[in-house]
Amino acid sequence: MRAFENPALKNFAASFASDLVFAQVFISRRGSGYELRHVADCGLEDAQLQILPLTDLRLLAQSTEAGAFRPLKSAPNLRRGWRVSIASDAELQSALDQLYPGAIADWHAAQSPVPPVTNFREFTNRQTGMYRIAQMLTDAQAAQVITAACHKNFCLKQRLWTVANLPADSRDEKSLLPCLEPCALLLEFARKAMRIEQEEQLTFPLAPAELNTLVAALEHIAEHASTEVREGDFNAAANARRAQLVLEKLRPLVKGGASVDLE
Ligand code: SF4
Numbered sequence: 001m002r003a004f005e006n007p008a009l010k011n012f013a014a015s016f017a018s019d020l021v022f023a024q025v026f027i028s029r030r031g032s033g034y035e036l037r038h039v040a041d042c043g044l045e046d047a048q049l050q051i052l053p054l055t056d057l058r059l060l061a062q063s064t065e066a067g068a069f070r071p072l073k074s075a076p077n078l079r080r081g082w083r084v085s086i087a088s089d090a091e092l093q094s095a096l097d098q099l100y101p102g103a104i105a106d107w108h109a110a111q112s113p114v115p116p117v118t119n120f121r122e123f124t125n126r127q128t129g130m131y132r133i134a135q136m137l138t139d140a141q142a143a144q145v146i147t148a149a150c151h152k153n154f155c156l157k158q159r160l161w162t163v164a165n166l167p168a169d170s171r172d173e174k175s176l177l178p179c180l181e182p183c184a185l186l187l188e189f190a191r192k193a194m195r196i197e198q199e200e201q202l203t204f205p206l207a208p209a210e211l212n213t214l215v216a217a218l219e220h221i222a223e224h225a226s227t228e229v230r231e232g233d234f235n236a237a238a239n240a241r242r243a244q245l246v247l248e249k250l251r252p253l254v255k256g257g258a259s260v261d262l263e
Helices: 007-014 054-060 089-099 103-110 120-125 129-136 139-149 184-198 208-223 240-255
Strands: 019-022 025-030 033-038 082-086
Touching: 007 089, 007 103, 025 089, 033 089, 054 082, 054 089, 082 089, 089 103, 120 129, 120 184, 129 184, 139 184, 139 240, 184 240, 208 240
Parallel strands: none
Antiparallel strands: 019 025, 025 033, 033 082
């Protein structure tokens, strides 16, 4: 009897010759198998890295270097300092699934001429209960929320789904790892963002120089996420995605006169 051949795995393995960077993982061919390590450890000697068994990758992916839980496995904070020897394609799939759940199946789906994405409206329209509120975001508000939540500082997946007037992510800015539909973290962030929109809005004068200071402070929060604020705690004012969302809202003002760069 012929062994079952997984077409997604077969195509993925055939997609590269000697090595491949997949999100934060560097995959290199070693004989009939592979070796995996963190992409930032590419230039290190083998002896400088801890050899991990394949089965330890799930645990490795659970927490950051600082020990914080990683609710989003595609966040750009995978721990460094390890390498794993892989004997076969089947083990390669197991390894990548532990680091990036569903990665090869999603990669394969994204290769089709029309990838099977679920766009923001389709996704939020089927929400019930406490998440229905996300449907109330206007297209412009939803675009700001998505741009902030899926920013490359927070997630390496290439977002292929979208909302009106918001282009999909480019592969160059993110990675080969596709995102086919909004994740739970995005939905929770959208819920919180709509709650904030419903608060009484304040208006106050701000000189361009003060706007620059505000933007610089927000950029610092967004780029140097505090270890004291959980990634998924969107009630925390100092949450990095919340800072990024305010930056997205300030973007038109900054373009209108101040000289800071919001990228
Ligand atoms: S929805 Fe956004 S944050 Fe969530 S996995 Fe997709 S790209 Fe990443």
